Amino acid sequence: MINIKKNLRDIVPYRVNDKPYKVKLDANEGCNYMLNSKLNLDNFKPQLYPDSDAKQLRENMAKYYGCKMENILVGNGSSELLLTTINAFCDIDEKVMTFEPSFSMYPIYCKLSNLKNLTIKSENNYSFSVDNIIKRYEENKPKVIIICNPNNPTGSYLKKKEINKILDKTKQSIVIIDEAYIEFGGESAVDLINNYENLIVMRTLSKAFGLAGLRIGALISSEKMIENLWKVKLPYNLNSVSQLIANQTFDNLEIIKQHIKMIKEERKKVMDLLKELEFKVYPSMTNFIMIKSDIKNLAEKLENKQVLIRDFTKDIEDHYRISIGRKEDNDYMIKKLWEVKNEDR
Amino acid sequence: MINIKKNLRDIVPYRVNDKPYKVKLDANEGCNYMLNSKLNLDNFKPQLYPDSDAKQLRENMAKYYGCKMENILVGNGSSELLLTTINAFCDIDEKVMTFEPSFSMYPIYCKLSNLKNLTIKSENNYSFSVDNIIKRYEENKPKVIIICNPNNPTGSYLKKKEINKILDKTKQSIVIIDEAYIEFGGESAVDLINNYENLIVMRTLSKAFGLAGLRIGALISSEKMIENLWKVKLPYNLNSVSQLIANQTFDNLEIIKQHIKMIKEERKKVMDLLKELEFKVYPSMTNFIMIKSDIKNLAEKLENKQVLIRDFTKDIEDHYRISIGRKEDNDYMIKKLWEVKNEDR
Numbered sequence: 001m002i003n004i005k006k007n008l009r010d011i012v013p014y015r016v017n018d019k020p021y022k023v024k025l026d027a028n029e030g031c032n033y034m035l036n037s038k039l040n041l042d043n044f045k046p047q048l049y050p051d052s053d054a055k056q057l058r059e060n061m062a063k064y065y066g067c068k069m070e071n072i073l074v075g076n077g078s079s080e081l082l083l084t085t086i087n088a089f090c091d092i093d094e095k096v097m098t099f100e101p102s103f104s105m106y107p108i109y110c111k112l113s114n115l116k117n118l119t120i121k122s123e124n125n126y127s128f129s130v131d132n133i134i135k136r137y138e139e140n141k142p143k144v145i146i147i148c149n150p151n152n153p154t155g156s157y158l159k160k161k162e163i164n165k166i167l168d169k170t171k172q173s174i175v176i177i178d179e180a181y182i183e184f185g186g187e188s189a190v191d192l193i194n195n196y197e198n199l200i201v202m203r204t205l206s207k208a209f210g211l212a213g214l215r216i217g218a219l220i221s222s223e224k225m226i227e228n229l230w231k232v233k234l235p236y237n238l239n240s241v242s243q244l245i246a247n248q249t250f251d252n253l254e255i256i257k258q259h260i261k262m263i264k265e266e267r268k269k270v271m272d273l274l275k276e277l278e279f280k281v282y283p284s285m286t287n288f289i290m291i292k293s294d295i296k297n298l299a300e301k302l303e304n305k306q307v308l309i310r311d312f313t314k315d316i317e318d319h320y321r322i323s324i325g326r327k328e329d330n331d332y333m334i335k336k337l338w339e340v341k342n343e344d345r
Numbered sequence: 346m347i348n349i350k351k352n353l354r355d356i357v358p359y360r361v362n363d364k365p366y367k368v369k370l371d372a373n374e375g376c377n378y379m380l381n382s383k384l385n386l387d388n389f390k391p392q393l394y395p396d397s398d399a400k401q402l403r404e405n406m407a408k409y410y411g412c413k414m415e416n417i418l419v420g421n422g423s424s425e426l427l428l429t430t431i432n433a434f435c436d437i438d439e440k441v442m443t444f445e446p447s448f449s450m451y452p453i454y455c456k457l458s459n460l461k462n463l464t465i466k467s468e469n470n471y472s473f474s475v476d477n478i479i480k481r482y483e484e485n486k487p488k489v490i491i492i493c494n495p496n497n498p499t500g501s502y503l504k505k506k507e508i509n510k511i512l513d514k515t516k517q518s519i520v521i522i523d524e525a526y527i528e529f530g531g532e533s534a535v536d537l538i539n540n541y542e543n544l545i546v547m548r549t550l551s552k553a554f555g556l557a558g559l560r561i562g563a564l565i566s567s568e569k570m571i572e573n574l575w576k577v578k579l580p581y582n583l584n585s586v587s588q589l590i591a592n593q594t595f596d597n598l599e600i601i602k603q604h605i606k607m608i609k610e611e612r613k614k615v616m617d618l619l620k621e622l623e624f625k626v627y628p629s630m631t632n633f634i635m636i637k638s639d640i641k642n643l644a645e646k647l648e649n650k651q652v653l654i655r656d657f658t659k660d661i662e663d664h665y666r667i668s669i670g671r672k673e674d675n676d677y678m679i680k681k682l683w684e685v686k687n688e689d690r
Contacts, residue, residue, distance in 0.1 A: 002519060002543055004433040004573045014580035016397045030392040041384055046590065047375040047555035052361045076421045076560075079579045087457065088349040092437050105580070112432065112577060174347060198347055210392035213585035215421075228349045232457060234424045235359035235450070240558035241586045245391065 011111060014104070019303055023332045025323040026308040028152070028181070028288045030210025030259070039245060050240035057243050060250035061218055065190050065203060070223045073230065074238050078178065078202045078217030079105060081233075085200060085219065086144050087113045088232045089174050095142035099128055101316055102148045103178065118142055125282060126154040126290070126316070130162045134169045145170060148178045150186055153312055153321040155284030160187045167196045176200045183208035183260055184267075185285030190220055197222040205246055207287060208260055214242035263287050267324045273334050274322075277341060288323045295344050305336040356456060359449070364648055368677045370668040371653040373497070373526070373633045375555025375604070385593060386586070395585035402588050405595035406563055410535050410548060415568045418575065419583050423523065423547045423562030424450060426578075430545060430564065431489050432458045433577045434519050440487035444473060446661055447493045448523065463487055470627060471499040471635070471661070475507045479514045490515060493523040495531055498657055498666040500629030505532045512541045521545045528553035528605055529612075530630030535565055542567040550591055552632060553605055559587035608632050612669045618679050619667075622686060633668045640689045650681040 003009065058069040065072070075081035082105075086096055092114045098106040100119040110117035120136050122128055128151070137145065147166075150157040158166075167175060179201055182188050190201050201220040206212035216238065219229065249256070271289060274281045280292035290312075295301070298320055299311035310321040324330060348354065403414040410417070420426035427450075431441055437459045443451040445464040455462035465481050467473055473496075482490065492511075495502040503511075512520060524546055527533050535546050546565040551557035561583065564574065594601070616634060619626045625637035635657075640646070643665055644656035655666040669675060 001569055002434065002517070004577065005436055008433055008577055009573075011576040013575055013578075014397070016394075016580065018396075018398075024393070027394055029394060039386055039389075041386070044384075044558075046558045048369070049361075049372055049374060049551075049557045050560065051363075052359070053363075076425075076584070077579075077581060079581075080421075080425075083579070088353060089347065091350055092459070114437070172347070206394075212394045212581075213389070213391045215395065215581060215584040224346055228354075230358055231356040232349065232353055233358075234422075234428070235361060236422060236424070236557075236560060239421070239560040239584060239587050241590065242584050245586065 007111060007114065011108060014108075019308060020306060021308045022306040023325065023329045024308045025325050025329060025333055026310045027212070028207060028286070028323045029212045030207060030287075031326045031329065040248060041241070041244065044241060044244055046241070048240070050236050050238060050243060052235045052237075054238055054243055056247050057238075060247055061203075064250065064253070065188075065218070065220060067190055067193065067220055068223070071193060071220050071226060073219040073226050073233060075217045075219065075233065076237050076239075077206070077215040078180065078204050079109075080237060081202065081217050081219040082106075082146070082176065082178075083109045083112060084233055085174070085176065085229060086110065086115060088229060090115050090143045095140060097137065097140065097142035097145045099147065099151070101126065101154055101312070103152050106146050122154065122156070125156075127156040128158065130158070130165050133166055137170055137173070142173055144174045144176060146176045146178060148180070149189075150181045150184070150285040152181065152286070153288070153310065154290050155282055155286050155288065157186050157285040160189060163189050164192065167192065167199060171196070171198055174198055174200060176202060178202040180204045180207055181286035184263060184287045193221050197224060200225065205249070209246075209249055209256060210259065211246060211249065214245060216242055216246050262327075263324050266327060266330050270322070270324060270330050270334065277334075277337060288321050290319060290321050292318050293320060294318055295340065298340065301340045301343075302333075302336055305339065307333050307336045309333070352456060352459065356453060359453070364653060365651060366653045367651040368670065368674045369653045370670050370674060370678055371655045372557070373552060373631070373668045374557045375552060376671045376674065384590060386589065389586060389589055391586070393585070395581050395583060395588060397580045397582075399583050399588055401592050402561075402583075405592055406548075409595065409598070410533075410563070410565060412535055412538065412565055413568070416538060416565050416571060418564040418571050418578060420562045420564065420578065421582050421584075422551070422560040423525065423549050424454075425582060426547065426562050426564040427451075427491070427521065427523075428454045428457060429578055430519070430521065430574060431455065431460060433574060435460050435488045440485060442482065442485065442487035442490045444492065444496070446471060446499055446657070448497050451491050467499065467501070470501075472501040473503065475503070475510050478511055482515055482518070487518055489519045489521060491521045491523065493525070494534075495526045495529070495630040497526065497631070498633070498655065499635050500627055500631050500633065502531050502630040505534060508534050509537070512537065512544060516541070516543055519543055519545060521547060523547040525549045525552055526631035529608055529632045538566050542569060545570065550594070554591075554594055554601060555604065556591060556594065559590060561587055561591050607672075608669050611672060611675050615667070615669060615675050615679065622679075622682060633666050635664060635666050637663050638665060639663055640685060643685065646685045646688075647678075647681055650684065652678050652681045654678070
């Protein structure tokens with residue numbers, strides 16, 4: 001058997017939970033169902049290739065993100081865009097700086113592109129200090145830096161002035177800020193693309209828009225950068241039905257705003273209840289909360305009660321990530337968490 | 346400005362025609378509209394991530410392609426799967442053997458993965474001889490061979506016994522047979538995956554199934570190969586609405602069979618009419634026909650009459666590719682071709 005390249009053989013495929021559930025709070029998905037009743041596919045022509053330039057979608061996004069459509073490239077999820085970008089800029093064995101803990105796919109993208117991954121470990125309470133980031137940057141001069149902000153799975157957040165400070169010191173590199181969760185708190189760096197042409201901001205419709213199933217990511221940067229990356233993106237990379245449905249959601253921004261407001265209120269409520277239950281609860285600017293618990297196999301115990309949360313104990317001892325869902329989902333989760341806690345005594 | 350890697354800078358983005366048209370015969374798309382009225386999205390949950398394993402779709406495909414679901418990997422079009430595969434097997438500067446003329450994206454995939462592309466030029470009437478393929482293989486020992494069969498844009502075809510002969514001599518390499526058009530003629534090599542574990546067959550729902558908008562490709566190979574490639578495919582690579590719609594088409598295989606029959610009949614008719622119009626017409630086992638014409642700017646002249654065909658004159662002097670569409674589309678195209686020919690006198 002001809003085997004795949006040596007450096008790829010030890011990749012463990014991304015684990016996807018498909019256990020039965022009543023409440024699914026393990027993947028930071030949205031929870032609005034507004035689309036079901038309103039979907040209009042009358043003009044959908046499945047037999048034609050998609051608009052490879054996704055013009056209408058990029059127009060809608062430009063209005064929403066506050067930039068020009070020429071600043072936007074869309075892809076089959078942020079994954080495709082991130083992989084395309086690091087592959088476009090980095091020659092074999094060049095360095096990509098990422099953080100730990102952060103989104104688990106970044107090191108995989110590096111591996112897939114034959115790049116060296118330099119990870120910076122978090123400090124107190126799983127946050128990152130700007131001074132340390134800059135120090136490590138200057139020591140290592142990576143070609144690309146990927147900052148998830150707010151960070152997944154910790155919920156920690158770098159303020160815009162901190163991002164600015166980092167950008168002032170990293171002009172020789174491509175700086176990617178993955179803002180998948182920005183709608184739930186914090187200030188976006190999108191407008192900084194006008195000041196820093198090495199800045200790339202990633203956005204997604206998978207979280208606040210509740211469209212994870214459609215796999216729609218956006219890469220926002222200077223026009224010059226977009227022109228360059230256009231050369232290396234695959235044609236027709238975003239299918240037409242995802243484009244069509246996504247475009248319809250931009251007519252419903254009011255519902256999305258309400259959804260975000262609801263998530264923030266629920267997040268506050270859930271955090272308070274978790275603290276009452278004596279879990280260690282980390283600050284969060286996102287639609288999820290990282291907690292610490294010494295209950296052994298907490299995720300498994302909840303899974304047995306058909307509540308899915310994400311188990312991070314292999315990477316961060318005793319830590320779990322719980323997505324914020326609809327009120328009834330969160331209440332059910334808290335109720336089951338209460339049961340587990342009592343059974344564990 | 347930090348620029349993308351040197352070897353990528355001269356890539357010319359894949360040209361996509363977005364001229365106004367009455368009849369679109371430039372992209373080998375399907376022409377069946379069966380889905381529009383029957384689409385059932387009642388169970389569609391846009392907010393959840395797709396099934397990353399695409400289990401139901403792979404089950405449906407396995408029945409249709411005549412293999413096990415464990416032999417199938419699905420992707421965001423064959424493009425994603427091809428790029429993933431060559432990247433998984435080839436180290437920098439290793440050789441990938443392709444053919445000329447063939448699908449124009451293969452050399453781009455090689456460039457994106459930093460690989461050397463070795464092209465074999467076609468012989469008489471743009472066909473390829475097995476003996477020449479084997480000779481060039483042995484001289485060059487490429488890591489991967491990509492054969493488009495039937496070939497796009499020429500329509501030429503290697504018989505199964507010829508494919509067998511090639512496979513017997515190329516066991517040290519990964520052999521990819523791209524069968525995007527196989528439903529329109531010829532015999533698939535899918536069952537040969539049981540004899541050659543280095544064989545990968547690519548199929549797509551973009552052509553015979555008329556679902557180009559959904560971007561669904563399938564990679565069919567030995568279980569061992571699929572297990573290996575699973576490690577390097579991105580999670581959630583095929584969105585959920587494409588999966589959902591594609592699954593519904595497998596309940597309608599009878600309509601697809603009728604569609605294929607219609608295309609074959611129309612192909613015969615269109616070929617005869619083109620010959621009457623004194624074009625050089627190449628044999629075709631596909632849903633398109635390559636023609637040679639000394640009418641200058643033929644594609645542009647047809648475009649002015651709102652008929653789109655594909656202009657290949659930059660690569661192959663005086664050559665054009667015409668997709669076979671519905672009866673009324675083909676008749677309109679022939680009528681306009683007749684007008685152009687008369688105006689050209």
